[in-house]
Amino acid sequence: MVRTVVAGIDGSSESRAAAEWAAREAKLRGLPLTLVHVWQPVPEPMTQAPLLGAETQQHWSERIPRETAEGLRLRHRGVEITQRQLTGRPSDVLADAAKDAELLVLGSRALSGLGGFLVGSVGLSVVAHTDVPVILVRAGEQAADEHVMDPAGIPSAAAPYRPVVLGVDVERPDDSVLAFAFEEAARRDTALHVVHAWTLAPYYVYSLPAAPEIGVELGRQEAAALADLLRPWRTKYPNVEVVEISRTGTAADRVLDAAREASLVVVGRRIRRNPFGTHIGPVTHAVLHHSTAPVAVVAHD
Template identity: 70%
Template sequence: MPRTITVGLDGSPESRAAAEWAAREAKLRGLPLKLVNVWEPVPTPMAQAPLLGAEPQQHGSTRHESAEGLRLRHPGIEITAEQVSGRPGEVLSRIADDAVLLVLGSRGLSGVGGFLVGSVGLAVVAHAERPVVLVRAGEQAADEHLMDRTGIPSAAAPYRPVVLGLDTDDPDPSLVEFAFDAADRRATSLRVVHGWNPPPYYAYGLSSDLELHTELARQEAATLTEVLRPWRQKFPAVEVVEESRYGTAAIHLVDASREASLVVVGRRIRRSPLGARIGPITHAVLHHATAPVAVVAHG
C-alpha cells in the first residue's frame, strides 16, 4: 500500500506552495514526503547548446535546495527527492499511483480568487486514480486557519472547516472517508455541501409552488442526513454541518471555499475511448475555489 505523499516540483511559486502544503500534510499523517522534479528532455541537437545542456543540472539544484529548505522548516519529516525525465502529465499521473496522494501547484488568478489550472494539472487530475491536491500560489499555513484575537489568520488558531461536495445519488465511500479523515486529522468540522435541482417534470411549476419546493427540500435534506449517518458514527469526534441547498453545487462549493482549509470533490473514473473527464462541478471548483482542492477519483 502506498505510504508516501508526493509533490510535483518545478521551482515555480505555485509548486513551492504545493511543497509546503504537502510537508504540512505529511506531518499530519505521519508519512514521508517525496519531491519529484520532472523535466522534459529537448532534442539532442538542442540539448548540446551551452544554455540548454545545463538544464538537468539546474533542475537538480532546484530539487536539492527545495529539499534542504523543507527539512529546515519542517523538522522530523522524512524528505526525499528525485528527478525524472519525460512528459510531465504522463510522469506525474504514473507517480500518483505510488503515493497516498499527489500534490501539485496552481497559479492564482491575479485580482480574482481562484485557480488557473494548467494543462498538466488538468491532465493529471483527469487520469490519476489516487487523490490529487491542487494548491494555489501564495497559499500559506495561516490561510488554513481561523483568525486569532488580533483578527489575523494564524497557524496557532484552529483549522478552518473542511468542505465536502457530495452527490447523494452516488455517495462514494472513498470520497466521504477522505473528507472525514481530513477533518478528523485537523480537529475541525466538516461542512458537507449538497446542491440539488428538481426533476424536469417539476421544474416549470416549482417557482410558484412553495409547498412543493419545501417538500423537495425536506426530502433532499433527509437523504443527506441518512447518507452521512454511518460516517458520523465512524468519526464521532468530527462535527458535521449539513447543507442541502437548492441550485448548482459548484456555486455553493466555490462560495464555501472562502472559509475552508480544504475543499474535497470527486471524479468518477471513466475508462473509455473518449478519454478521461473531470466533470463540470469539479472542473468549476478547480478553477474558482480559493482554498486547496482535493480531487478523489472513485469508481
C-alpha cells in the same frame, strides 16, 4: 512498500506552495514526503545556445529539488523528505510516480483578473489519469496556512483549522470520497461541511408561485436524504463535527460558496478507462478552476 506523500515541483511559487502543503500533510499522516521534479531535455539545437547549454540545464534541474528539500527540512522538522529527479513527459511521469503513494500534491496558477485559477494541461491530465487522490494547491495565503485567522488577520498554528468542505451527490455517493473527507477533518480536528445542491424540476418551478409549500417540502426531503446518508458516518466519526448544507442551486456554485472559508475542499471523480479526454466531470472541473482553497480530487468507481 512504505507509503508516501508525493509532491510535484518545478520551481514556481505554485509548486512551492504545494510542497509546503504536502509537508504539513505528511506530518499529519506520519508519512515521508517525496519531491518529484520532472524536466524535459532541451532539443539538441538549443543546447548549443550559451544560456541553454547542457551544463546550465543540469544545474537548474538539480538545484530546484535540492533547495526545495533543504528549505522544507528546516521548516518541517521530523518529516522525512527525499527528492527524485525524473525525465519525461511531466503528466505521465507524475502519474507513474504516484502509483504507490497515499496522495499526489500539485500546484495551480492564478488567472489574473478573472477570479479563477488555471489548472494547466499537465495538472488536468494527472487528475484524470491517476487513481490516488490528487490535491491542487495555489500560491497564496489560504493555501500557505489552513488555520483560522486571529483578530489581526494573521493565521496562527495555535489556532484551529478551518473546516474541510465535501461536495456530495446524495443519489450517487461513494464511500471512498466520504471516507477521505472525514479522515482529513479528523486529522485536523475540525468540522466537516457537507454540501448537497439540488434544483427544482421545471414543472415545480412553474407551480411555486401558486403553491410555495411545494418548494418547502422538496427542500425538507433533500435535507432528509443528506441526513440519512451521513448518519452512519457520524457514528463512525463521533468526534468530527458535521455541518449539513442542503440548498438549491448548482453543485459547483454551492461548493465554491462553502470553499471560501475552507482549509480543504474534497470532490470526487468517477474513474473512466477511456484514454481520451480529461474525464473529471463538470462540477469537479469548475471547483478546480475557481476554489481559493486547496482541492482534493478523489477517484472512485
